[in-house]
Amino acid sequence: MHWQLPRSIAGSHQLAPLLTKGHTVKMYNSPSGSNPKKVRMYCAEKGIDLELAHVSFGKEEHRSDNFKSTINSLARLPVLELDDGTMIAESVAICRYLEELHPEPPLFGNTPLERAQVEMWSRRMEMEVTVNISNILRHTSPFFATTVVQVPEFADASRKTALQRFEWLNDELGDKTYLLGDRLTFADINGYAGFVMMSQVELEFDPKLTNLIRWYDNLASRPSAEA
Ligand SMILES: N[C@@H](CCC(=O)N[C@@H](CS)C(=O)NCC(=O)O)C(=O)O
Incomplete structure (x- = not known):
């Protein structure tokens, strides 16, 4: 079953449950x-x-003045556009x-404790584990040469840290x-x-990291991983 943002809710920014069908959310996206x-x-x-509006990284469309002035001044994806x-x-x-608009099924936790645990793991995954992967890319790829002050030694250090965090x-x-x-x-999705x-x-x-590989393969096998 699919649900969409009702125009009145999206337009007025009320945090009401999302309960109407047939309305698509637009997101600026790259595959x-x-x-x-x-x-x-x-x-x-x-x-x-989701209605996906394709923005080409290859053509650097996200770095255009138009994108930065109308969609995201940081020249990054994704961006959700409301009605x-x-x-x-x-x-x-x-x-x-x-x-907030579509609480079921809950993916951010049901209770104060669960919500804290989701937040804890979400931040750990992003800021302690996977940030190291993106730092390797950002500090080595020619794609980022004009937007990141690239430090190859930092990429090397991030690679070592990534491997340590995988073990952790x-x-x-x-x-x-x-x-x-x-x-x-x-947190798992993040x-x-x-x-x-x-x-x-x-x-x-x-x-040898059998727990991590089992967790990863399990997520990779979910239909949502194809999205
Ligand atoms: N903290 C932002 C990060 C967004 C981000 O870095 N997006 C990448 C794609 S994964 C991007 O647009 N990179 C283009 C660039 O840096 O030129 C978020 O969570 O959305």
Whole structure:
């Protein structure tokens, strides 16, 4: 079942439950990149229809003056556009907004404790684990040469840190199916999407990290991972 933002709710910014069908949410998107994927996967899990407006990284459309002045001054994707033209950038902010409007099934936790645990793991995955993958890319790829002050030594250090964090995460996961136990949350999606850039930086999981590989393969097998 798919749900859409009702025009009146989107337009007035009320945080009312999203309960009308047949209305699509527009997102500026690229098929590559972990952050757009994060939102696509989240929406697939929630049954939220996304209208994807393609922005070409290859043509650097996101760096155009028009994009920066009308969509996201930071020249990044994804960006959600509401019916009244309001733009919401930052993948986590987008998912949180959609969660408020479309609470079922809950992916940000049901209770104060669960919500804190989702936040804890979401931040750990993004800021302790997968940030290292994006830092390798950002500090080595010619694509970022004009926008990042590239420090190759930092890329090397990030590679080492990434491998350490993979071991840490493997131990933390133990025999759990998901980060919080037996139920998928946004923290899993946030982490999984961050790992999709690994092949671009020639990083692989050490085969001995069986808990991490089991967790990753399980997420990769969900239909939402194709989004
Ligand atoms: N914190 C932002 C990061 C957005 C981001 O870095 N997006 C990447 C794609 S994964 C991007 O647009 N990169 C283009 C560039 O840096 O030129 C979020 O969570 O949405």
